[in-house]
Structures are given as C-alpha cells and as structure tokens.
Amino acid sequence: MEIRKQYIELLRELIAIPSVSAKEAYLPEAAHLIADAFRGLGADVIYDDTYFAPFVLATFQSKVPNAKQLVIYNHYDVQPAEPLDLWATDAWTLTEKNGKLYGRGVDDDKGNLTARLSAIAEYLTEHNNQLPINITFIVEGSEETSSRHLDDYLAKHHHHLSADLVIWESGGKNVNEEIEIFGGNKGIVTFDMTAKTANNDLHSSLSAIVDSASLRLSQAIASLFDHHGNIAVPHFYDDIAIPNAREKQLVAALPLTRDSLITQHGIKVPLYTDRNGDDLKETLYFKPTINIEGIQSGYNSAGVKTVLPATATAKAEARLVPNMDPDVTLQRIKDHLQEQGLSDIVVTKTLGQPGYRSDMSDSEILRVIDITAHYYKAQPIVIPTSPGTGPMFYIHEALQAPIASLGIGYSHALDHAPNENIRLTDYNQHIDVIKELIRSYEL
Template identity: 75%
Template sequence: MNIRQQYMTLLEQLVAIPSVSAMETHLPEIATIIANEFRKLGAQVIYDDTYFAPFILAKFLSRNPNAKTLVIYNHYDVQPAEPLNLWQSDPWRLTAHDGKLYGRGVDDDKGNLTARLAAIAEYLIENNQELPINITFIVEGSEETASRYLTAYLAKYQDQLQADLVIWESGGKNAEDIIEIFGGNKGIVTFDLSVTTAANDLHSSLAAIVDSAPMRLSRAIATLFDSLGNIAVPHFYDDVVEPNDREKALVQALPLTRESLIAQHGLTVPLYSDRNGDNLKETLYFKPTINIEGITSGYNGNGVKTVLPATATAKLESRLVPNMSPDLTLQRISDHLQAAGLSDIVITKTLGQPGYRSDMSDPEILRVIDVVANYYHVSPVVLPTSPGTGPMAIIHQSLQAPIASFGVGYAGTKDHAPNENIRLSDYNQHIDVIKALIKRYEL
C-alpha cells in the first residue's frame, strides 16, 4: 500500500467515527487514533485530555537549527449529520463515486488533516527523513462548537509554541474552479432567546386578549432589524474595524456576482444589498450579521391544534468582524430589548469567539501565494477574510504569526450539509501543494 492509499484508509477510519462536538461523542476515540498516527510518523506528541475534547500538539523537528516553523491547524470534530434522509449514502461511511468522496467531515476537516499527513509522510520518504522546516500540528476537537478550551490549552503549552506561518484548517476552489487563499474569518456569538407568557398553553380563543409566546418572541426578533434588513441595535456597529483599501480591492476582484449567488443557491428572496444599495461583496465579507437559526414553539404535529402557546425559544447567531467583542455585542442586543419594553425575553449565551484578518502582504503569506500559483498555474484568489467563522483570533493571539487558509474543498463541497464531499483530484493536489510549500523552505 502506497502512502496515499495508507492515508485514504485513515480518512475512511476517521469518517466512520461520529465525532460530533455538539454531542461530545467519540472525541477521545478519534483523538487517540490521530495522536498515534503522528507518533508513527516520528513526531513528538502531546496528548492532553484535560477537557472533553482532547488536544493534540505534534512536532516534526528539522535538523537545521535556524529552520523556520510552520504551524498547521486542524480539527477532528464535525457537525451533526442530520437530516439523515437527505444523504445519498451513509454519512459515517466514506463513499467514493464519480471521482468524489462523500461522508461527514470528508472536507471539514478530516480530509484536510489526512492530506497534510500524507504530504509530510511522502516528503520524509523522498528526502531521507529530513525536513527543511519545523512543522507543528495543533489539532483540537471543539472547532464546531466555538473552540471551547482552546485558549486554555494554548496557554498551557505557550512555551512550546512559536510560528513564522500558520496554515489554516480548510479552504478550496471557488465556483470558477480557482484556488482561494484567505487570511481571516468572522467571529461569532450564538445565543438563545426565550419567553414564557403563561403557566401553560391556553385555548386559542384567548388570543383576542392574551399575547402568545411566539408572537412576543417574533416581535422581539423583528426589532433587531429595520425594514431594509439592516441591524437596528444601537451601537451594534460602533467597534467595527473597516477594511482598508487593499482589503477592499482583494474582495472586489472576486468573480462573485449577484446573479451567480442567486443561481448557486436557488434564492427566491431579494438580497439585502438589493434593498439597501450596499456593495454585495463588501457586505458579505466585512459586515457583521444577526441570523435566526431556528424558532420552536407551540404545536407542530399533523392536523390542527387550536392552542395559544405559553413558551417560545429561538436560536440566533451574530457573525462578528475584527474588534467586535462577543460579550459586548450580546450586551448591546440585551440592552436594546430592554429599551424596547421586552425585558421578559431571556437571553442565554451559548458560544462566542472574536474575528481576525491577516495582512495579506506579509512575506510568509506571499510565499504561500507564490507556491500555490506555481503549482496550479493560475493566480489564486486572495482574500483578507472569509464570511465564515473559526478560532483564527485565538490562534493568532497565541502565535503572533500570519495565517493562510487553503484546502481540499471546492464550490460543491457542501460543508455542514447533507452529502458533504470533495473531489479526489483536489485531495491529491493539496498533498502536492503542501509538499511544494515545504520544499520552498529548502531555498
């Protein structure tokens, strides 16, 4: 079995483990397997299970005393696979057809991790077990739940952490099949809103005189936005760091259009940027959001039940840009509801982490861009941030090194959704480009 087949077998093993951090299931099991794989490759490994999701720190050391250090960040936890009925195959079994690999976590993030392990294994075999740089892997198991305890783990091992460059956990090609490199992401704060309006559900005839819980909750959520979809919470935007001219130019160079976005997702509602005249690309990448993830209340079974619900709950999130505090953002939302006469709406924070943007003109970032351009024979799309979220700010605070993200995905990967998949060709290309990046440090 060659190296790539060996790590494809590992990927199959990892996908089979439902390591859902939201459920706190199977995390020590999968972390132990990954730590052992690092040991087999000759890394110095720290395995720390102080918290519910074990932390792995694996070091490959160069014999060059002046070697730079590359840190690679990955995670082994995944999103839940539900709704299961929408999967074409078992989400917990790696399935291959039509040149694609299917399974929960095959892109986010088990495919990226195994491709990088394969790259190092091949490089070591091809270069007499020597590396021109030190390579440190940071692998955690709570990325999908806002990287709980990552800050504590990093603080515990701070004396063993230093970096010249960080390669992020994922990434891929855009709808035009051009590889993207991004250097930042939005932060997030997630929270529940709940309200109770009576001791129990009431007969709906009382709707003439009694406010229901879902009505009151809906009214509270509606106050968060103006008629154009802008966030109406006072001071919500006060701490936003505006993008500089270079960051704006990088985003404006994206091939993304209003029409392609609508076609890609089958959208049937107007875009907010259509309503308020804002720049679509700058809004997507540089503005914070408030989103309703779900609302639960009343009777949702078959047929009719004429009831006035006494309780209602909604799950919301706010995506944050650099300099926005998760806690302060949530406090401003709470203050707004209080001022609106909705003090009975209970706010419960669930997760939170800040946002971050790299300087995409840093020499180490430029090295990555050059390696990627030479390998793919096309200039990559370079972005200062992504509209998604991850613990970049936490990693940067600890390592103080620029961050570049690219990976095995493509526009049809369907992260977090049913039928998550990658193309085998992209997987193999990522192995090659990681090897090319390591080799560049020989110069």
C-alpha cells in the first residue's frame, strides 16, 4: 500500500497543475512531472516538445525473449474547471472525502495514469524488477482538443512503436455497477457557423425587410435536420461502417433503456428515436450526429434592447462513426447550405479526427475480458464502441493492434463537469486488474 500512497501523491501533484489544453496552459509542467515519474521507475523515456503539447513515450523492457508488447495510452490534459462556483472543493486540489477523490482530471485522465503506474511499480517490486512483457506508455497532452499533432508524434517515433494490445485511457462501471470494456469510439469534426447580415446591429424596426443574423443562422441550423430529427445533409450517411452481427449483438445486450436514460439525465424533450422509430442503442453507438454546442448573437443582458443582430455564431460538431472522413463530412455540410440558398453562412473547421472500432473477438481483447471477469467475479459489459470521441484511430493506424478501454471511473464520476470524482475502491481495483493483465503473460 505504500506504493499506492506514493502514486496518490503523484496524482495530487498532477491535479494541482491546471493543464487545460484548450488554453494551452501548464502542459509542459505536467509532462515533465510524468516523464520524471517514469524515469523513477526505470523506464526509457522520450520527452518530445516539438509541438505545443509535449509527448511522453516511456518503455519498460522485458528480458523475456520475444516478449509481447503492451501499449498503454493516457493523456495529461484536462477540460476547463469552470464554472468554479459549482465545485464543492477546490478544482485544482486533490481532496479526499467519504471514500472519494475530487479534482479536475482525477478520472479524465490523471487518476487512470497514476493507477497504472502503481500497478507497474507493485509488479516490479513483487517480481524482482522483472516484467513478462514489454510495456510502453504513450502519454499526450491534447486529447481534450482533438489530439492535435498526436499523429505527427506517432509518425516521428514510429520505430519505437509496436503492440499486441493497447489499453486505452479510461473506462469504468455503469449505473448498475457493472464493469464496462469498450473497443472503439466515434470520431469528430467541430466547426463554427457564422452569419453576417450587416456592418453593424440595426434597429429592430427593419426586421420587416431585413433578415437578422440570428434568424439566418437559425434557418441554417434547422436545415441540417428533418422533422424526425434525422440529419438531412445529402450523402451524410453514405460512408458509415455498418456494424457487424457481433457488434449489434453486444450493443443489444447492454442494460441501457429509454426510461433509465431519461431518468438519469432528467431529459424533458422527446428522444429522436421516439420520433423516427429507430433502435435507441444502435443509434447511440453506431450512427453519426450533428450537435449545436452553443449560439451567440445579439443582446443577452437584462431588460429589453430592440435590436436586429448583424452577426451570429454557432459552435457545432459532428460525431463520426468509422469510415467517415472529417473533411469530407464538413464539405457535405457546406454543400448542403449552398444548395439551401444559405451560401453566406461561413463554416470554419476547428478540430477533427476519425473514429475507430476494434474487433471484439480478437484473442487479446478476449484476454482482457477473461481477466476482468475473473477479477470481478462477473462478466463485464463489452461494448464495441463508445458514443464519445477519442484518438483511437491514430493509435490504431500507428500500431495496428486491438484496443480495449477500461478504467477507474463510475457512473457519477462527472468527467468534464464540476465535482469530478472517483471512488478509491474503483481506483484500487483497477490497479489489481492491470497487475493481473501483466501476470497473464507469464503463462
């Protein structure tokens, strides 16, 4: 347990570094701390700061001939902590309370990293500093901003990279306390949509003859969907990878229900699948999306201002399933707006990355499933893909190895929200599971 306490202290130091990649702040400080921790465990470390978010590659070499290669992916950047007034503790101070640890990044993703470091340290201590496999950590600092330059770093260091299995950044337990294992995630393209209808805001009396930018933008957004909530952009669905029978079977077995989803999140509007009759689980996991993240236009302070806004901007995203190209998808959205007579809407790409799904029948994935089932004494929930996004595509392109995602989280970890937290029980269980995974290669 002393080793685990040592890495909890490392976690405390990491949480204190506000490494928000959206602000490009404090990233080198966090990366240096992590690199030093790897060196302290005896790893061969490459620290590369060619781009704004330093890249850390740390390898633990086995003396076993022809040892297999395990790659573990993590990231040290975090989401902004605002609004700070909604935190019950200081966001940048690791705080223990009632068996939980609170702090920005404690689950996503710094706690997962320190748990895995604990597992390596304990295994080395218990086995005369020897490993049955080679283990390489890939740790980046821009995951929360679409992993900018990760592909460049991977290409630069490709001669150091090979894998039989990749363990992904995070994961956890669902609302039923069942451990989940994911094998993929959606891609994404984010973009701004901007309408400009005049040189400056006008008196609203002119709305009799002049479009406001906010109305123009609203028309553009509405045109992206039909009345059932399906995406109305031509050819948007053309390239999607259709799930196979095994993937559909795994998703169909998930415990998610319409009512539980509505209750969990307090949803107060009809679901798209209520309107279009599609299967809820298949839609959530296997279909692409378009979402409006936020809209800004006109006067939004107290009282009334009779103004006709001259500019309006929306921040938007499309979540992509495998085989969808971010740039092709965005071009189809632009072409659609042109065809709708909305060519004045300026669409500007901000971020993008493709999606990926593992073969969940791969022998190395089955190894992870079996070890997890044995440890928890219950079959894990196996999910071919997450509805969220991450850079799995880049890692798979570089390594050509199956990817399994599991970690320290639970259903109320509040990633990206105020009061992000983990349970110490889950944290310690994940350490045990990673040690069991390493031990499985002794056989």
